Structure formats: structure tokens, C-alpha cells
Amino acid sequence: MAKKILLDEQVIPEAWYNILADLPEPLPPPLNPRTHKPMTPDELEPLFPRALIEQEMTTERHIPIPQEVIDVYRMWRPTPLVRADRWEQLLQTPARIYFKYEGVSPVGSHKPNTAVPQAFYNAAEGTRRLTTETGAGQWGSSLAFACRLFELECKVYMVRISYEQKQYRRVLMELYGAEVVPSPSKSTEAGRRVLESSPHSPGSLGIAISEAIEEALGCPATRYSLGSVLNHVLLHQTVIGLEAQAQMATVGEEPDVLIGAVGGGSNFAGLVFPFVGEMLREGKKKYRVIAVESAAAPSLTKGQWRYDYGDTAGLTPLIHMYTLGHEFVPPPVHAGGLRYHGMASTVSWLYRNGWIGAVALDQVSVFEAALEFLNVEGIVPAPESAHAVAMARIEAIRAREEGVPRTILFNLSGHGHFDLAAYDEFLNRGLERSEASDELIQASLAAVPTVEP
Numbered sequence: 426m427a428k429k430i431l432l433d434e435q436v437i438p439e440a441w442y443n444i445l446a447d448l449p450e451p452l453p454p455p456l457n458p459r460t461h462k463p464m465t466p467d468e469l470e471p472l473f474p475r476a477l478i479e480q481e482m483t484t485e486r487h488i489p490i491p492q493e494v495i496d497v498y499r500m501w502r503p504t505p506l507v508r509a510d511r512w513e514q515l516l517q518t519p520a521r522i523y524f525k526y527e528g529v530s531p532v533g534s535h536k537p538n539t540a541v542p543q544a545f546y547n548a549a550e551g552t553r554r555l556t557t558e559t560g561a562g563q564w565g566s567s568l569a570f571a572c573r574l575f576e577l578e579c580k581v582y583m584v585r586i587s588y589e590q591k592q593y594r595r596v597l598m599e600l601y602g603a604e605v606v607p608s609p610s611k612s613t614e615a616g617r618r619v620l621e622s623s624p625h626s627p628g629s630l631g632i633a634i635s636e637a638i639e640e641a642l643g644c645p646a647t648r649y650s651l652g653s654v655l656n657h658v659l660l661h662q663t664v665i666g667l668e669a670q671a672q673m674a675t676v677g678e679e680p681d682v683l684i685g686a687v688g689g690g691s692n693f694a695g696l697v698f699p700f701v702g703e704m705l706r707e708g709k710k711k712y713r714v715i716a717v718e719s720a721a722a723p724s725l726t727k728g729q730w731r732y733d734y735g736d737t738a739g740l741t742p743l744i745h746m747y748t749l750g751h752e753f754v755p756p757p758v759h760a761g762g763l764r765y766h767g768m769a770s771t772v773s774w775l776y777r778n779g780w781i782g783a784v785a786l787d788q789v790s791v792f793e794a795a796l797e798f799l800n801v802e803g804i805v806p807a808p809e810s811a812h813a814v815a816m817a818r819i820e821a822i823r824a825r826e827e828g829v830p831r832t833i834l835f836n837l838s839g840h841g842h843f844d845l846a847a848y849d850e851f852l853n854r855g856l857e858r859s860e861a862s863d864e865l866i867q868a869s870l871a872a873v874p875t876v877e878p
């Protein structure tokens with residue numbers, strides 16, 4: 426049995442996989458926030474370079490990865506696929522558990538998979554500066570790193586609660602040369618409006634996005650970059666799943682269950698879309714695919730499927746998705762990257778149409794599973810990724826109870842070395858459960874589709 430399944434550097438995928446090619450119907454298009462008519466590419470140009478706008482809309486199945494991007498991916502890709510055999514033994518499960526480990530990137534998560542191409546295309550089209558938001562700081566540090574490589578300036582609006590809890594993430598961004606401000610800030614209209622009504626606001630991704638967009642729209646040669654939700658972001662992340670497919674094949678395995686944590690949907694989509702694409706093409710639900718959200722921001726399990734803004738101030742296009750409402754400010758749980766009111770359109774559509782299931786988990790149960798995992802497998806999961814760990818555990822125990830040797834594959838989207846204050850609170854200071862009710866968690870667990878291969 427191989428513990429780590431490693432691919433040679435030469436076999437980094439040459440193209441990303443675009444799930445829009447395989448959806449049986451077109452998704453409702455993004456709408457202009459003022460006219461409520463479908464957005465045209467021209468209208469998106471103040472925010473994004475043309476190459477990314479094209480990727481946002483194309484229905485081509487494979488999009489070639491530029492050589493300049495592959496050259497950077499080679500710094501850490503292909504990432505390892507790891508067999509969690511020590512955890513299997515501890516759980517006494519007949520399940521085989523694999524995880525794709527994205528924590529080996531320079532900043533410790535999957536986020537550079539899209540930060541690098543976004544910085545590349547912006548630099549190629551003359552952008553000089555990028556603005557963005559960050560929750561836990563994983564995305565901000567990824568964009569700061571990518572901007573440094575392609576000689577762009579970078580300004581990051583960091584959700585205030587994370588800015589206070591994760592100071593070393595701020596330092597990391599500053600090391601890569603980025604400017605970091607806590608959000609809501611007084612430097613934008615959107616930030617000032619929130620502070621007027623709520624001077625101690627912990628901030629949210631929705632507010633920080635409004636601030637970053639407002640600044641990009643007002644400054645020359647400045648564009649905006651988003652770390653999740655949009656089609657082109659999910660597209661870039663599919664290198665994860667494409668590699669995982671090749672790695673599983675080398676050990677003659679095929680997953681029965683696929684799991685990823687979801688904030689806006691990017692690491693989940695990155696792992697599962699190449700597999701879901703197979704299901705869509707064959708018209709058969711052959712994998713059980715589970716998106717795991719924070720019970721503090723349960724957009725899939727508790728939200729509505731409708732048009733909504735991607736940010737709080739209503740500056741983004743209206744996106745058709747599951748949403749808790751753009752003004753929803755989630756309670757300040759430790760998984761900062763999961764504190765988002767909406768969900769990517771494609772992930773929302775797949776959930777609505779029964780191709781994937783969703784579960785909301787509470788942060789205490791998530792940290793308990795992470796602690797068990799790190800004691801046998803050694804890796805400290807990021808609090809976001811720990812949601813996937815907790816769901817893999819539930820599935821492994823289910824396999825034990827049912828006596829079925831399923832193969833479980835989950836995405837360990839990042840490490841938690843910058844999140845030790847959260848683990849400290851969990852270990853030593855009585856971490857509180859998030860506001861979720863047990864009924865929500867139980868109901869969402871019961872609703873996961875039970876596709877048997």
C-alpha cells in the first residue's frame with residue numbers, strides 16, 4: 426500500500442476542466458446590478474481582464490493552462506494524494522480514506538491555484554494593481570504571493586475579526602509586499618456605511634468584497650480579484666481534481682464518496698468537478714458528493730435559490746445562487762473562509778438538481794475531528810478544511826456500521842499553522858458552539874443523497 430501517491434512534475438494538467446460544458450442547461454446569467462439585464466463582457470472590463478471574462482462565460486470543456494502559470498504551479502504541484510491509513514485503523518473502518526493535500530503550496534492552501542493565473546492574465550493585459558478581500562487570510566496571502574511574482578501591487582481588505590485573530594497572516598501578506606487594511610474600513614463609502622450603523626462590526630466577506638470593488642472601480646490601472654464563487658476561479662481549481670483522478674488511477678482506486686468544505690465553493694469544485702463532469706456526461710449519479718458548510722453560514726442547507734449580490738453593498742453583478750441574503754453577517758466562527766452568504770452558481774445548480782448533497786457542521790464537532798486526525802496523520806488542518814475532515818469521519822463510521830468498504834476522497838484544502846489561536850481556544854478556553862441548532866445539523870446529514878455505486 427502506498428502512503429503518498431505522487432505524480433511526476435511533468436504531468437501537471439495542461440488544461441483546466443470547465444463544467445459549464447457538461448451542464449444540461451445554461452445557468453441563469455449574471456445580471457447587471459443597475460439594469461437587471463444580463464451582464465455583457467464590456468460591462469465586466471473595469472473589474473477583470475478580458476481573458477478572465479472569457480473564461481467566466483465560455484462553454485469550452487478544456488481551457489489550456491498558459492506555460493507561465495504551469496511554471497509557477499511546478500513550485501508545489503502536483504500535490505500529494507495521501508492514504509489516511511493510520512486514521513482508518515483508529516476508526517476501525519473498512520473504508521479506504523484518501524485526501525488530496527493542498528497545504529503544500531507556498532502559502533499553505535489551494536488558493537494560489539487561481540491567484541497565480543489571475544495575476545498572470547492581469548499583468549499580461551496591463552493591470553498594475555489588484556484589490557481583493559480576504560477572510561481567514563489564505564486568499565489574501567495567495568494573491569499577495571502571486572502579485573509579487575508578476576510584479577503587481579496588491580491591496581487586501583481583511584475581514585476585521587480575522588485581522589484581529591490572525592495577525593501572522595497579515596504579516597505574511599505584508600512580507601509579499603501587500604497593503605492590508607481591516608474591513609469594514611473608513612476608506613470606502615461601503616465601509617463607512619457599515620461602521621455608521623454598526624461601529625463594532627466583525628466584518629464579513631460580503632462587506633470586504635464591496636470595499637475592494639469600490640476601490641478598483643475608482644482607481645486607474647486597478648482591477649479586482651476574487652478568490653472564490655466565480656466560474657473562472659472554480660475552473661482554475663480543477664487542477665486538484667484532475668490530478669486526483671490520475672493519482673487514484675495509479676493505485677487502481679475509484680472514489681465512492683467525494684467531500685470538500687465550502688465557503689464560496691472553490692476547493693470543493695476544484696476536487697469534485699472533474700468527477701461530477703463524468704456523472705453529467707454519463708447521466709448517472711455514480712459518486713456520492715458532499716459539500717460541507719459551516720453551520721454559522723449554511724447557504725446551501727438554509728439559504729434560498731435566487732438572484733443576489735455577491736457583496737453587501739450591491740456592487741457586484743447579481744448572481745443566481747443559494748444565498749442567506751447579501752446583508753447576512755455570519756457569527757464570528759474560526760473558519761473565516763466559510764463565513765460567506767452565498768455559493769457559486771454551478772455548485773448551487775448541482776445541489777438544486779440533486780447531483781451533490783450538502784451538510785452543515787458545527788465548529789466544535791469539526792475541531793474534535795481535526796484533533797483526532799492530526800494525532801494520527803500529523804497534519805493540522807485549516808479550520809475550513811477541518812469541515813471536510815469531520816465529514817470524512819462521519820462517512821468512515823457509516824461504512825463501519827454498514828460493513829461496506831467504501832473509498833472516501835476528501836480535499837484537505839489547507840494547513841492550520843496560522844490558525845493555532847483557534848485551536849488554542851478549542852483546547853484550552855472552551856470554544857463555543859456556533860449558533861447552529863442540532864436539528865439543522867441532523868436534518869442536513871439525513872438529507873445527503875445515498876448514491877450507491
Ligand SMILES: Cc1ncc(COP(=O)(O)O)c(C=O)c1O
Pocket residue numbers: 534535560561562563564652653654686687688689690691692693761762763807809810838839840
Ligand atoms: C483553507 C481553506 N479552505 C477552504 C476555504 C473556503 O473557500 P472555498 O469554498 O472557496 O474553497 C478557504 C477560504 O478562505 C480556505 O482558506
